[in-house]
Structure formats: C-alpha cells, structure tokens
Amino acid sequence: MSASRKLADAGRFLISGSGAVYLLLIAIFAVIAVNNASFFEPFTLMGFVKKAAPLLILAIGQYFVIVAGEFDLSVGSLVGAQVVLAALLIDGEGPRTWPVIALMLAGGALVGLVNGLITTLLKVPSIITTLGMMLVLFGAIRLLTGGAPTGALSPEFRIFGRHGIEGVPLFRQLPWALFIVIVVAVAAVYLMRSPFGRTLVAVGDNAKAAGFAGTRVWWVRTAAFVLSGLSATVAGILVGGYAGVTSQVGEGMEFVAITAVVLGGVVLGGGRGSVLAAIAGALAVESLFTLFTQLSIPSTIRPTAQGLIIIAAVAYASRERSRRHTPQLSMKPADPNRHSDVAVP
Amino acid sequence: MRASRLALVGLAAVTLLLSACTSDTPTDSAPPGDTPPQTADGEWFVRADYDQQLAQRSMTPEGDAAKPWLQAIEPEWIDTAKFKKDGGDATLCFSNASISNPWRVTGWITMQQQVEVLKQSGDIGEFRVSDAGDDDNKQISDIQAFVEADDCDSIIISPSTTATLTPAVQAACDSGVPVVVFDRGVQTDCAVTYIHPIGGYAFGADAAEFLVKNLEPGKKVLALRILPGVDVLENRWAAAQEIFKGSGIEVLGNEFTGGDGAKIKDIVSQYLQRGDVDGIWMDAGDGAVAALEAFEDAGKPYPVFSGEDELTFMRKWKETGIKAIAPVYSNFQWRTPILAATMILKGEKVPAEWVLPQAPITDADLDDYLARNADMPSLHYAKFGGEDLPGFPDAWKDR
Numbered sequence: 001m002s003a004s005r006k007l008a009d010a011g012r013f014l015i016s017g018s019g020a021v022y023l024l025l026i027a028i029f030a031v032i033a034v035n036n037a038s039f040f041e042p043f044t045l046m047g048f049v050k051k052a053a054p055l056l057i058l059a060i061g062q063y064f065v066i067v068a069g070e071f072d073l074s075v076g077s078l079v080g081a082q083v084v085l086a087a088l089l090i091d092g093e094g095p096r097t098w099p100v101i102a103l104m105l106a107g108g109a110l111v112g113l114v115n116g117l118i119t120t121l122l123k124v125p126s127i128i129t130t131l132g133m134m135l136v137l138f139g140a141i142r143l144l145t146g147g148a149p150t151g152a153l154s155p156e157f158r159i160f161g162r163h164g165i166e167g168v169p170l171f172r173q174l175p176w177a178l179f180i181v182i183v184v185a186v187a188a189v190y191l192m193r194s195p196f197g198r199t200l201v202a203v204g205d206n207a208k209a210a211g212f213a214g215t216r217v218w219w220v221r222t223a224a225f226v227l228s229g230l231s232a233t234v235a236g237i238l239v240g241g242y243a244g245v246t247s248q249v250g251e252g253m254e255f256v257a258i259t260a261v262v263l264g265g266v267v268l269g270g271g272r273g274s275v276l277a278a279i280a281g282a283l284a285v286e287s288l289f290t291l292f293t294q295l296s297i298p299s300t301i302r303p304t305a306q307g308l309i310i311i312a313a314v315a316y317a318s319r320e321r322s323r324r325h326t327p328q329l330s331m332k333p334a335d336p337n338r339h340s341d342v343a344v345p
Numbered sequence: 346m347r348a349s350r351l352a353l354v355g356l357a358a359v360t361l362l363l364s365a366c367t368s369d370t371p372t373d374s375a376p377p378g379d380t381p382p383q384t385a386d387g388e389w390f391v392r393a394d395y396d397q398q399l400a401q402r403s404m405t406p407e408g409d410a411a412k413p414w415l416q417a418i419e420p421e422w423i424d425t426a427k428f429k430k431d432g433g434d435a436t437l438c439f440s441n442a443s444i445s446n447p448w449r450v451t452g453w454i455t456m457q458q459q460v461e462v463l464k465q466s467g468d469i470g471e472f473r474v475s476d477a478g479d480d481d482n483k484q485i486s487d488i489q490a491f492v493e494a495d496d497c498d499s500i501i502i503s504p505s506t507t508a509t510l511t512p513a514v515q516a517a518c519d520s521g522v523p524v525v526v527f528d529r530g531v532q533t534d535c536a537v538t539y540i541h542p543i544g545g546y547a548f549g550a551d552a553a554e555f556l557v558k559n560l561e562p563g564k565k566v567l568a569l570r571i572l573p574g575v576d577v578l579e580n581r582w583a584a585a586q587e588i589f590k591g592s593g594i595e596v597l598g599n600e601f602t603g604g605d606g607a608k609i610k611d612i613v614s615q616y617l618q619r620g621d622v623d624g625i626w627m628d629a630g631d632g633a634v635a636a637l638e639a640f641e642d643a644g645k646p647y648p649v650f651s652g653e654d655e656l657t658f659m660r661k662w663k664e665t666g667i668k669a670i671a672p673v674y675s676n677f678q679w680r681t682p683i684l685a686a687t688m689i690l691k692g693e694k695v696p697a698e699w700v701l702p703q704a705p706i707t708d709a710d711l712d713d714y715l716a717r718n719a720d721m722p723s724l725h726y727a728k729f730g731g732e733d734l735p736g737f738p739d740a741w742k743d744r
Contacts (some may be wrong), residue, residue: 027566036618038619039618044618047618047642047643051607051611051614053608143742148447148451148744149447150722150723150744151722152657152723155647162638185712201431239607242606242610242612243605243609243632243635244606244635244638244657245606246604246605246606246631246632247447247631247724248603248604248605248606248631249605249606251603251605251734282544289611290611293612293615293616294602294615294619296598297602299570299573299599299600300573
C-alpha cells in the first residue's frame with residue numbers, strides 16, 4: 001500500500017463514525033496545544049497521565065461489561081469503598097500494604113462475581129443489580145466508618161499513583177501509573193483478540209445465537225463483571241495513591257467511565273466497539289476536563305459544555321454507523337473502519 | 346435502537362450534569378431595600394452582614410472562655426419561662442440535615458456525647474433523631490413526623506437548606522414546643538434561639554486577610570472552592586473577594602472541586618504547570634493536603650496557605666512548616682443546641698440569636714491544638730470542643 005493511500009485510509013477512518021473519538025481527541029489536544037504548548041512538555045504530560053490513569057483503567061473494565069451487553073454502575077462506589085477500606089486497614093502502617101492490596105483485589109473480584117451471578121443467574125437487569133450494589137457499598141462504608149473515612153494510606157501504598165522512576169532524562173519522572181496503564185491496556189487488547197474476547201463480543205451482539213453456538217453466556221458475562229471489579233480495584237489503588245483518601249473519592253466515576261466508553265464508539269447494548277477506542281474515549285474525557293481548566297471556563301457551566309460535546313460526538317458516530325448499515329458499495333475487500341483488536345463477526 | 350442508544354447517552358450526560366450541581370436556589374436574607382450589590386458576586390454579598398461579622402471577630406464574647414460552646418457574642422437574652430417544664434426527663438427531637446461530611450460527623454459525635462451527660466443527670470429522658478441524608482423533602486417530613494407525634498418537649502433542627510426548610514421550621518414553631526435551629530439558618534425567627542458561629546464572611550475574611558498580609562502585592566492566589574450556591578460557602582468567597590480587591594493580590598482563578606482530593610490535585614497541578622502559584626485560598630479544608638502534594642510533586646515551593654482546622658491539614662502544616670492559617674467554622678456548635686434546649690426547658694434565659702465565637706487557629710496555637718487532638722484520627726476537626734466530655738477520646742477515635 002502506498003503512503004498516500006495509507007494516509008487517505010487514515011483520513012477516511014477518522015471522519016467515519018468509529019474514528020470520531022480519535023478525531024475529537026486530536027481536536028482537543030490541538031486546542032490545548034494552541035492554548036498552552038507547555039502541556040506537551042514531558043513532565044507535564046506525565047502529570048496528566050497520573051491524573052488520567054484511574055479513569056483509563058476504569059474505562060477498560062467498563063468496556064468489557066458494556067461490550068457484553070451489560071452495565072456496571074457500581075464501580076464508582078467500589079473505588080470509594082476500596083480506598084476507604086484500605087485507609088482503615090492500613091492505618092499508615094507500611095508492612096500492611098501488600099496484604100491489603102491482595103485483599104482489595106479479592107474484594108473487587110468478589111463484588112464483580114456477585115454482580116455477574118445476580119445478573120445472569122437471577123436474571124436481574126444489570127442496571128438494577130449494579131445500581132443496588134452501588135448503594136449497598138456506599139451504605140456499608142457509611143456504616144463502617146460512621147460517615148467519614150478514618151485511618152491513612154501508607155507511603156508504600158501511594159507509590160503506584162503518585163511516584164515513578166525518578167531521574168529519567170527529559171521526563172524527570174516516569175510514573176508507575178503509566179506502566180500500569182500500558183500493562184492493563186496491552187492485556188485488554190490481547191484478551192479481546194483471544195477466543196474469550198471474541199465470545200464476549202458475540203454474547204453482547206446476540207446472546208441467543210451465542211448460546212446456540214455453545215457459549216456459556218452466563219459465565220462469559222460474569223467474567224466481564226469480575227474484570228470490571230478488578231479494574232475498579234486497580235483504579236482505586238491509583239486514585240488513592242494519587243491524592244490520598246477523602247470522603248468523596250470515587251464519587252461519580254461510574255458515569256465518567258460509561259461516558260468515556262460510549263464516547264469511544266462502544267455501543268450500549270453490546271456487541272460493537274474496540275477497547276482501544278474506549279481508552280481513547282477516556283483520554284478524550286480527561287483532556288476535556290484539562291482543557292476546561294485551561295480555558296478558565298466558569299466551573300458552573302462545565303458540565304453543560306461537557307454534556308453537549310459528548311452528545312454531539314456520539315450522535316455523529318451513530319449517524320455514520322447507521323448509514324453504513326445499509327448494504328451498499330461494499331466492494332472493498334476489507335473494511336478499514338474495523339478495529340483489528342475486535343473479533344470480526 | 347439508535348434512538349434508545351442516544352437516549353441512554355443523553356441520560357448519562359444529564360446525570361453527569363446533575364451530579365455536578367445539586368443545591369437549592371440561593372436566597373438573600375437581607376431585608377428588602379438593603380445595601381446594593383457591592384461585588385461581582387453581589388447576590389451573595391450583603392455589606393451590613395459582612396461588616397457586622399468582621400466586627401464580631403474582635404468582640405469579647407460573654408461567658409466562660411474555657412467553654413466556648415456556651416459563650417455568646419452580643420447576646421440579646423430572652424425570657425423562656427413559658428417553656429418551663431418541671432421534672433427533667435425531657436424528650437428532645439433532633440432533625441439532622443445529614444452526616445455526609447467529616448465536619449458533620451465530628452459534630453454529631455460531640456452532640457451525642459453531650460446528650461449522654463444530660464441523660465445521666467436526668468435532664469434528658471429520650472433523644473430522638475432523624476437523619477435526612479441531605480434531602481430537603483425527607484427533612485420536611487421528618488420535622489412533620491416530630492410535630493405529629495406530639496410528644497417532643499423540644500425540637501432541634503439543623504436545616505439542610507435555607508429557603509426550602511423555612512415552612513417546616515415554622516410549622517414546628519406553631520406546634521408550641523420550643524424550637525432550636527443551628528448551623529445553617531432559615532428565613533423565620535420563630536425559633537426560640539438560632540445558634541451559629543460568627544459566619545461565612547468571617548471565615549473567608551480570616552483566610553484572605555492572612556494571604557494579603559503574607560504575600561506582597563502582585564503575588565498570585567488560587568481559590569479552591571467546594572461547590573456553588575450554598576450560602577455559608579458563597580459568603581466565604583464573597584468576603585475573600587472583598588478583601589483581595591484593591592490589595593494588589595492577583596486571583597488566578599476560582600475552581601470548584603467538590604472537596605475531591607484527586608480533582609484538587611489535578612487543578613493545582615495544572616495551574617502550577619502554567620506558572621507560579623504563591624498562595625492558596627480554600628473555602629473549606631477538605632483535600633488541602635492534596636493541594637500541597639501538588640506543589641511537592643511539581644517540585645515547587647510551598648504556597649502561603651489557608652485551610653481549615655481539619656487534622657490532616659494541620660498535621661501536614663506542622664510537618665512541612667509552611668506559612669498557613671486554619672480558619673474555623675466552630676465545630677463545637679453541635680454541643681450548644683442540646684444545652685440550649687435543656688436551658689429553655691428549665692426556663693433559663695438564652696440569646697435570641699446565639700452567636701458563638703469563631704477564632705482561627707494560627708501558628709501560635711497550632712501546637713496546642715495538635716497536642717490536644719494527638720489521639721484523634723485524620724478528618725477530625727480540632728475545635729470540636731468535646732475534651733471535657735466523659736466519652737473523650739474513644740468516642741471520636743473509634744468512629
């Protein structure tokens with residue numbers, strides 16, 4: 001393929017529905033660059049990574065659930081519960097860090113498992129299951145702590161979200177959060193290319209057909225919830241490390257994560273969209289927050305602006321997608337709009 | 346399918362929007378025809394109240410300085426003989442707005458400990474509580490339930506919002522039992538006493554004056570605020586603006602953070618990335634440590650800082666030796682309503698408006714307050730005023 005052809009393909013992809021999120025991301029970064037070029041200095045950029053990492057991880061977890069045709073509204077509460085519990089259990093003692101992290105991962109997986117089993121075996125719609133779980137976790141933490149967090153996270157716990165490899169030329173610091181995000185993202189892409197990932201998409205696209213084809217639908221969906229619970233735990237470790245424990249930690253993160261995934265062109269209801277696009281969606285949301293601060297947009301109007309941009313982006317993407325649904329001029333041998341990390345139905 | 350998909354996304358967006366701003370409509374408590382708006386945020390600025398609060402800061406309150414929760418500034422004592430009820434063993438009913446933040450949790454523990462003491466002494470027989478969870482409607486029905494039960498000897502109310510709760514408080518007054526209102530006010534003075542610290546203007550002014558005094562003209566200050574539209578918080582900011590105006594201090598911006606540490610750290614990091622920040626003004630101390638960490642992580646010198654008497658901040662202040670002040674929204678006010686209600690039921694005089702002292706913690710008394718609260722957890726408020734209660738320190742420690 002010639003270079004110009006590649007360029008043209010890339011261009012076509014960007015203006016297509018599935019590419020909308022990358023276009024949005026480029027647009028936001030362009031405005032940031034014009035407004036404040038120093039944002040792209042390596043040290044600053046790494047600061048942005050540290051801030052954005054929890055949401056990126058959370059969006060990856062949410063992607064698994066959404067692509068399988070479900071929702072997970074409990075992740076924000078789970079992040080909050082994990083951080084508050086970690087502070088309570090660690091109480092500033094360094095040696096307790098690793099056991100507590102192990103406990104958090106087990107707890108996150110357990111919450112995911114419960115969400116999954118209630119949704120699949122008891123046939124409770126996931127929006128209700130996880131909404132319930134969100135309230136249960138929120139209330140349990142309130143009960144346990146009497147309304148406000150106690151204890152403190154150890155410096156060792158906070159390393160992951162706050163520190164990194166120091167003294168790297170140019171960067172000054174390569175945050176651990178960056179490595180964690182890369183590892184999780186690579187694992188997620190790999191997983192989506194594996195048979196499990198393909199089954200996950202198939203289940204989201206048409207659970208009945210997948211079932212007839214021999215897939216254990218309940219198990220695949222439950223596994224997606226477990227992955228979401230685990231990612232919420234990692235996000236909790238990162239966000240707790242980044243800023244310590246406050247009573248508001250995790251609040252509202254589930255909606256930002258769902259927004260990010262949807263912005264990435266992943267279709268609510270399942271069966272469509274790539275994990276890379278979901279990550280790009282999360283990056284777009286985070287950079288949008290950054291841009292708002294930089295433009296000194298009054299805080300009060302930011303949610304409105306954010307909502308409008310998100311609706312416009314998703315409307316654009318779905319308009320393109322529905323047009324492509326009509327069978328016409330499908331002469332091309334391979335559809336360049338398809339992401340390579342997703343199973344081709 | 347496409348329509349429903351869009352609807353869902355729309356729903357998500359709307360939820361995002363709603364989650365960011367939920368508070369009731371602001372209302373000015375100023376009498377009509379009073380002072381015109383004085384600042385850009387005129388809606389929240391009443392010159393007469395501002396002047397009064399700033400003056401009250403230097404007044405000597407009546408009462409024992411060792412018991413600030415019983416002190417009163419410029420009290421107008423009123424007779425309560427008509428509410429006198431013999432025999433003690435009173436039933437107190439308390440409608441609480443919420444315990445949704447550490448400040449309220451700390452105060453709520455203090456209040457319960459005060460109740461214990463008065464139960465031991467036989468003054469209080471029963472203490473009934475309903476928690477509205479920050480929901481105006483729930484609190485209105487909570488108060489109604491107390492009125493309808495008709496066996497409360499006194500109703501204590503900590504209103505969740507000012508305007509919406511006014512009719513409910515009025516209804517409680519109309520039932521004939523003595524009503525005590527504290528913390529946030531309502532737009533009726535039917536309560537026997539309204540208990541509160543000096544107020545938001547004084548808080549914001551203490552913080553801003555400290556920054557002006559410790560920063561040269563031309564230096565840059567960033568304001569971090571919790572959320573818009575809450576009168577006690579808006580008053581703090583309005584007072585700060587009034588003081589920064591003409592001081593030569595440059596206000597870089599004012600950002601709403603919801604008290605979320607991650608958001609605070611991110612915002613401060615972004616400001617640092619674009620230039621120096623010499624001072625931080627906060628309308629409440631939640632997440633103050635996250636703001637300081639942003640300076641550490643960026644490798645910048647610490648700013649001059651105004652936080653609150655919250656312990657994580659005060660400990661960080663001591664540890665880093667920064668130039669700082671902790672304005673105080675007196676947490677010990679949670680003791681006063683219980684004491685006031687028992688005083689009223691004994692027919693003792695109480696101030697019609699019970700203004701409690703509200704002195705900031707400075708470098709001079711930082712060590713003193715840290716020592717007094719040495720056993721206390723983080724997210725505890727130094728001026729909680731419960732050191733002499735029998736439950737101290739365990740009740741506050743194991744919360």
